[in-house]
Amino acid sequence: xxxxxxxxxxxxxxxxxxxxxxxxxxxxxxxxxxxxxxxxxxxxxxxxxxxxxxxxxxxxxxxxxxxxxxxxxxxxxxxxxxxxxxxxxxxxxxxxxxxxxxxxxxxxxxxxxxxxxxxxxxxxxxxxxxxxxxxxxxxxxxxxxxxxxxxxxxxxxxxxxxxxxxxxxxxxxxxxxxxxxxxxxxxxxxxxxxxxxxxxxxxxxxxxxxxxxxxxxxxxxxxxxxxxxxxxxxxxxxxxxxxxxxxxxxxxxxxxxxxxxxxxxxxxxxxxxxxxxxxxxxxxxxxxxxxxxxxxxxxxxxxxxxxxxxxxxxxxxxxxxxxxxxxxxxxxxxxxxxxxxxxxxxxxxxxxxxxxxxxxxxxxxxxxxxxxxxxxxxxxxxxxxxxxxxxxxxxxxxxxxxxxxxxxxxxxxxxxxxxxxxxxxxxxxxxxxxxxxxxxxxxxxxxxxxxxxxxxxxxxxxxxxxxxxxxxxxxxxxxxxxxxxxxxxxxxxxxxxxxxxxxxxxxxxxxxxxxxxxxxxxxxxxxxxxxxxxxxxxxxxxxxxxxxxxxxxxxxxxxxxxxxxxxxxxxxxxx
Amino acid sequence: xxxxxxxxxxxxxxxxxxxxxxxxxxxxxxxxxxxxxxxxxxxxxxxxxxxxxxxxxxxxxxxxxxxxxxxxxxxxxxxxxxxxxxxxxxxxxxxxxxxxxxxxxxxxxxxxxxxxxxxxxxxxxxxxxxxxxxxxxxxxxxxxxxxxxxxxxxxxxxxxxxxxxxxxxxxxxxxxxxxxxxxxxxxxxxxxxxxxxxxxxxxxxxxxxxxxxxxxxxxxxxxxxxxxxxxxxxxxxxxxxxxxxxxxxxxxxxxxxxxxxxxxxxxxxxxxxxxxxxxxxxxxxxxxxxxxxxxxxxxxxxxxxxxxxxxxxxxxxxxxxxxxxxxxxxxxxxxxxxxxxxxxxxxxxxxxxxxxxxxxxxxxxxxxxxxxxxxxxxxxxxxxxxxxxxxxxxxxxxxxxxxxxxxxxxxxxxxxxxx
Numbered sequence: 001x002x003x004x005x006x007x008x009x010x011x012x013x014x015x016x017x018x019x020x021x022x023x024x025x026x027x028x029x030x031x032x033x034x035x036x037x038x039x040x041x042x043x044x045x046x047x048x049x050x051x052x053x054x055x056x057x058x059x060x061x062x063x064x065x066x067x068x069x070x071x072x073x074x075x076x077x078x079x080x081x082x083x084x085x086x087x088x089x090x091x092x093x094x095x096x097x098x099x100x101x102x103x104x105x106x107x108x109x110x111x112x113x114x115x116x117x118x119x120x121x122x123x124x125x126x127x128x129x130x131x132x133x134x135x136x137x138x139x140x141x142x143x144x145x146x147x148x149x150x151x152x153x154x155x156x157x158x159x160x161x162x163x164x165x166x167x168x169x170x171x172x173x174x175x176x177x178x179x180x181x182x183x184x185x186x187x188x189x190x191x192x193x194x195x196x197x198x199x200x201x202x203x204x205x206x207x208x209x210x211x212x213x214x215x216x217x218x219x220x221x222x223x224x225x226x227x228x229x230x231x232x233x234x235x236x237x238x239x240x241x242x243x244x245x246x247x248x249x250x251x252x253x254x255x256x257x258x259x260x261x262x263x264x265x266x267x268x269x270x271x272x273x274x275x276x277x278x279x280x281x282x283x284x285x286x287x288x289x290x291x292x293x294x295x296x297x298x299x300x301x302x303x304x305x306x307x308x309x310x311x312x313x314x315x316x317x318x319x320x321x322x323x324x325x326x327x328x329x330x331x332x333x334x335x336x337x338x339x340x341x342x343x344x345x346x347x348x349x350x351x352x353x354x355x356x357x358x359x360x361x362x363x364x365x366x367x368x369x370x371x372x373x374x375x376x377x378x379x380x381x382x383x384x385x386x387x388x389x390x391x392x393x394x395x396x397x398x399x400x401x402x403x404x405x406x407x408x409x410x411x412x413x414x415x416x417x418x419x420x421x422x423x424x425x426x427x428x429x430x431x432x433x434x435x436x437x438x439x440x441x442x443x444x445x446x447x448x449x450x451x452x453x454x455x456x457x458x459x460x461x462x463x464x465x466x467x468x469x470x471x472x473x474x475x476x477x478x479x480x481x482x483x484x485x486x487x488x489x490x491x492x493x494x495x496x497x498x499x500x501x502x503x504x505x506x507x508x509x510x511x512x513x514x515x516x517x518x519x520x521x522x523x524x525x526x527x528x529x530x531x532x533x534x535x536x537x538x539x540x541x542x543x544x545x546x547x548x549x550x551x552x553x554x555x556x557x558x559x560x561x562x563x564x565x566x567x568x569x570x571x572x573x574x575x
Numbered sequence: 576x577x578x579x580x581x582x583x584x585x586x587x588x589x590x591x592x593x594x595x596x597x598x599x600x601x602x603x604x605x606x607x608x609x610x611x612x613x614x615x616x617x618x619x620x621x622x623x624x625x626x627x628x629x630x631x632x633x634x635x636x637x638x639x640x641x642x643x644x645x646x647x648x649x650x651x652x653x654x655x656x657x658x659x660x661x662x663x664x665x666x667x668x669x670x671x672x673x674x675x676x677x678x679x680x681x682x683x684x685x686x687x688x689x690x691x692x693x694x695x696x697x698x699x700x701x702x703x704x705x706x707x708x709x710x711x712x713x714x715x716x717x718x719x720x721x722x723x724x725x726x727x728x729x730x731x732x733x734x735x736x737x738x739x740x741x742x743x744x745x746x747x748x749x750x751x752x753x754x755x756x757x758x759x760x761x762x763x764x765x766x767x768x769x770x771x772x773x774x775x776x777x778x779x780x781x782x783x784x785x786x787x788x789x790x791x792x793x794x795x796x797x798x799x800x801x802x803x804x805x806x807x808x809x810x811x812x813x814x815x816x817x818x819x820x821x822x823x824x825x826x827x828x829x830x831x832x833x834x835x836x837x838x839x840x841x842x843x844x845x846x847x848x849x850x851x852x853x854x855x856x857x858x859x860x861x862x863x864x865x866x867x868x869x870x871x872x873x874x875x876x877x878x879x880x881x882x883x884x885x886x887x888x889x890x891x892x893x894x895x896x897x898x899x900x901x902x903x904x905x906x907x908x909x910x911x912x913x914x915x916x917x918x919x920x921x922x923x924x925x926x927x928x929x930x931x932x933x934x935x936x937x938x939x940x941x942x943x944x945x946x947x948x949x950x951x952x953x954x955x956x957x958x959x960x961x962x963x964x965x966x967x968x969x970x971x972x973x974x975x976x977x978x979x980x981x982x983x984x985x986x987x988x989x990x991x992x993x994x
Contacts (some may be wrong), residue, residue, distance in 0.1 A: 229824075
């Protein structure tokens, strides 16, 4: 965005004739491409341009002092082109507090329209998504009614909100007629067609069995388990009653049905659910579901393809660390970091514990490679939330971003090597399963300290590299503009499914460029309470051609495209 | 146990004793009465010169072999000089002169205890009790013998009896308090130790353990203060230094933990436990290189310190230095062959290297040593999965799940979840 792009040879040489030669050369260039990408990674700079861009919503999450756990989980970020103008807009759900606000001063969520010139316009009021006074948590975009106008689902305390898209960036609250009845505390949500009927179903994580109608949450130090290393801190989640995640089947006609019971999902309240992501982890053509749980084992649900799930977290290696220990799972993403064709998993966790990178070994078996990869040691001091696999320097390997911030504002007084406000972290994928932390060299945005929560990833300025939006607790958000990531070549895709699942959620694209083979899926809901730009983006490094693009549409249809021009987004419609 | 009279700075060889004896014999034969000699010897003994006192008394005994008081005092003095065999002989002589003397039997019992002959001491003490049931200090001695033999119920019984004859004995109250603390009876421990502290405010040991009790009761501030004050009166207590630092790391300001440990080193307390604790502290602060340095220093002082090898291995493991970690884990396991954790971590490294069968053997050994640790069950399950033994793997996963559930329940009973 607004950065002079270094000259790149062959940038415009995307003619068909040139492609043949390029394809022949690509194999020998592949390793060089990776090396070039590595060198380029240090030149990528992220700058927080949120204030100048007009992303100014002041986040509210309870009182600043944080005396109860509801004040600590924070909000996500959702990205989508809500008005079909080709530019990615930003939705920021907002929290609230127990103490009443003066009339008219209640916090609200905000929808920002991307004006395409590096700035955003607050269109919340006309969009009808302010939900003033509602203590929201997460959000996810998806076209659940297949009308071609994206809809918005919001989680929070006491209820859900389903906004039906009316087009032009306007929405209508249709929760009451949608069948989406929720109470308690809902967090991460994800759309996905789990039963292959073409309609977007919905999974909603729930954290505690708590909302405004519940008895007050215990205060710091009031129960035995409300201490952290001797200091009274907010209570929970341990010792407080967990809730259960909900699976809603989309019956069509705008109605969802709660099918949690009978679907094979865990119905005994044993997990404090936060991040959730649908992904075809075993490449068998249906979406499996991974749920990150706080202080309790994660859940991995294997989909039998007929709408029945089996929880295989422990046996798969996805529930625990390699030491068999449950962590404090917060955010999650599924992505193929080692380009072996299988989606791997990353989960962010508490401080003095590590973010857990799980390699997908195939057949739904995962190995905790956190320490071996370099992610583990580097994330011990931080408390992670939003997370994503992204190829920020377009070198053809997915890197990792983690949004960090502690849950105890008084942690600074304890001098434990961790703090309330933290740096976000960026890890460059060095290949061979190794990551290198590049936070210190990734630009001024990574020098800032915030207590960050949700993070979403997308190319907000359409310049061919991935920007990042972060929701900061009790502060305005950050927009980390990627300057220089587009020094490497790239290709992007916007998929239009049809007639159902118009956003092609769950579609998988494999891009072959020389010896480089990359795979990505379209997710609607991941990270922490967030959802990303639905377009899929592939860095190509110095490769100047893409030999083959294979799209596996959610219904199973496989489409192959060849000789596509690079350094641009392609809109592909389901045949 | 009755406090031993202050001993001399070091035992003197028999040759020197003999010379002194001869010298003092010449000097001492100037006509002092036996009572004056005994009094003079007592003063010498109490001023830390027991060998000189023994010379005086030996001369007296030589001159008056049937004098009970002289024999008894000589036995007492040899005991103070840590010449236990001499003491035993003189105590026997005293008993021979006066078989009914509880003092002599008590002394003989103490000497036998000092010689590690608890079984012989016990009948002597019982005889004292039979003669004089209300004599202070006897039940406490019996209790301590039971304690060493692991007969804790009998120990407690004797200590309680001691309190009936000596209700203001802070040492006995402290012993009982420690016993209750170690057996998890915190309220009772608290009550006894509080009484001990109020009876004898300078008794550092009582405050040390009352501090431990307070920490277990989650009265962290009080616990830390008690430890701090105990340490002020007992600055050479390396275990107290380590315990206090551990508590500060967990419940106080971790910077203070570091200060306490480094202050102990500054005052010359170069105990390997302190270096190990500094290493653990540095690990907690994620200063892994510093942790390695501290743990290596501990090993310079005590090469066979299994805990230092273990934490050094853990630190290398965290740093990804697998070869060094494996070597240190192996050494920790060799030094503490019944420690389940070293086997487990060796297994983890072997598993990561694809040596699945060897890893399985280590996990099984770890489980054999401690079956209620969920970690090796999980690791074993994963290893078994890798070689296709799915049914066995599932069994291990079930055990792992059950143990985690129990652990979770226990945590919620009292330990901070976030911890």
